Amino acid sequence: MSGPTSGAPISLPISAVERDTGLSKDTLRVWERRYGFPTPQRDAQGERLYPFEQLEKLRLIRRLLDAGHRPGRVVAQPAAQLRQLIERLNQPFDPAHPRAATPSPATQQRELHRLLEHVQALDAHGLRRDLSRAAARGGLHAFIFDVAGPLLNEMHAARLRGALQRYQELWARECLENALRQELAALPPPPADARPRMVLATLPNESRGLGRLMMQGLATLHGVECLSLGQQVPVPDIAEAASGHRADIVGICFSADGGQAPLRLALLDLRNRLDPSVELWVASTHIKSLKQPIQGVQVLTQPTDIETLTDRWRDQHQVCV
Known part of the structure; x- marks a missing residue:
């Protein structure tokens, strides 16, 4: 993408910035809140618009991330400082190709x-x-x-x-x-007032923790404040953590290893122990094998459901990101 040539300053929608830099929309929103950058304008419909100079800085940041720098160390720095960091890399900086090519x-x-x-x-x-x-x-x-x-x-x-x-x-x-x-x-810690707040765990007899970590990563990137309890956590402890953490959501991940009957009983027990205002999200590709849906349990069957349900929760509770 070339720079502006004449006329009014160029501002780009978030989708265009995502395509140009490879930084996801979620990442841009999280950085805006945590680091105070970028600072987009708003159009008549309230959608984000990014001035061209902010796009250029995002390109620099993308370059540094590809070189191994962490967001918390570079996002809030001025563009001049970012250029100095880039100059220290053992390769020339090409503004037309600010990041490594996405693999085919x-x-x-x-x-x-x-x-x-x-x-x-x-x-x-x-x-x-x-x-x-x-x-x-x-x-x-x-x-x-x-x-x-x-x-x-x-x-x-x-x-x-x-x-x-x-x-x-x-x-x-x-x-x-x-x-x-x-x-x-x-990842940098979320702000103290981040919402929603989520407690993550796996149930007893569930030995796999990879799904929980993936769920935690996607939720954190989407601005959710997460408290992860680990694997094979007793149901009363999960409920107590949700109360003590003032959680808005409890996220449970499971595989098919533990059996469907114990899983259903554990979810019913947990749902009954949680405050009615606390949502219970259950993530697994095996959730469809449950014969009957469980009232008050929100099913996630693919990773992108995290972002969709979080946006829905914020809309319902009028929480801005």
Whole structure:
């Protein structure tokens, strides 16, 4: 995208900024609240409009993120300081190509196959190196959607065709969990008055924590203040945490390992223990196997449901982001 040439100053909608920089709309909104940048204008319909000079600074930030810098260290800095940081990199800065190119579908598939080869070979160094590179290149949002989720699908398919053993998959999931924890730890803390507030956990007999970490990452990026309790948490403890944390939402993730009857009983117990004003969200691709819906339980069947339901909650409670 070229710069302005003449006439009135150029302002771009958030969708155009997202396409130009590779920074998601959610990321731009979170930075606006946490760091005071960007500072978009508003059109007659209240939609965000970004002046061209802010787009240029976002390009600089994107470049630094690709080089391994964290948002909390660069977003609030002035553009001049960002340019100085870029000058220290051992590559020239090209304003026309401010970020690494997004991998093509074919390239992404090759990268997934390489990750799967690391898993099959129990190559800890290779797997952790490539996971770290993928996270640094695209950030947490892209890591969840483009790496973690697809890799889980690849491993599942490999298990079905006999190309991967269960112990290899369990080890790889642990590596993925560690990578996600590192990315979550690098996120800046939300403001004290962030809403909604969410408590996250897995129920007893649920040993997998990867889904909870993915849910926490997407919720945090969307401005949700999260308190994660970990895995296999007793129902009374979850309810007590929701009360003590003044939670608006309780998020539960599960796999199919624990069985449907115990899951249903645990969810009914938890729903009864929670204040009626607290929403209960349950995330799993296996939720459809429950024979009957549970009143007062909101089902999430895909990752993007986090953003949709959070926006709905804010609209209902008139909370601005």
